[in-house]
Amino acid sequence: MNEILKLDHVTMQFGGLIAVNDFDNCVKEGEILGLIGPNGAGKTTVFNVITGVYYPTKGKVLFDGLDITPLKPHHITHIGISRTFQNIRLFQDMTVLENVMVAQHHEIATKDAEKYLVKLGKNKYGANSLWFWKSVLKLGYISREREMMDKALNILDKLGLKKLAYEKAGSLPYGEQRLLEIARALATDAKLLLLDEPAAGMNPSESQQLVQLIKWIRDEFQVTIFLIEHDMKVVMGLCERILVMDYGVLIAEGTPDEIQKNEKVIEAYLGEEWSNVAE
């Protein structure tokens, strides 16, 4: 499998604290990769470096072979990486449909990213570029809105949320708000989805459904998935490969079976969350 994302010796330091220390690994195209580790291990910081929230102290991030380290978060969304957050970030007072449509509007703000891609000879996004100029000139704006709505409804339909399209996002039960976050991420035409604790707050039956749904999303939308998760049953049932961090350091990599037997990993977890899995 090709590497879709490469973290090349990434270090992220906050003052005296090294949150991520020489992280050197990749995400392979089409895989479901898990990132686990105790609280404060540095997992979210890895996602923040990938998505341009932080500029790493050392190292580079490559996406499809392209150095994306200097790009801003909205540019990173534009080139095909989208994320969900640990704490749900929806527009609570907007409808479900509007939330998904708004996610597509990143295309409007892409000029700088396109300049950067052109400079690197990588402009594969001609259609979006045309849309940018059309929207500036207000040409085709209405038909474009229609297209966005159809696309949003299609995604909602696939995720079983279409019947809720005109409900306020804030009125949805927690599990469905998490699904809506995934719908928003898919609406950006992402090639790589970063999911930060997708099962947080779900009951055991919801989280088992989520495992099946994420596998289905990977196949249906042909996306690669990199996720942070504390629920070990979800991680072990879903991920094909797992990376384990502790105190900013990548301490293990392997299949679910290999990770469950890894002494360093067992030690890092001090038996806590781990005992749930081993049962």
Ligand SMILES: Nc1ncnc2c1ncn2[C@@H]1O[C@H](COP(=O)(O)OP(=O)(O)OP(=O)(O)O)[C@@H](O)[C@H]1O
């Ligand atoms: N902006 C920041 N400034 C200073 N320290 C930070 C910042 N962001 C993260 N940290 C610190 O970096 C370390 C790693 O934090 P991070 O949120 O990446 O861990 P995590 O593995 O995602 O934890 P959790 O599972 O609890 O979400 C922590 O000690 C945290 O306090």
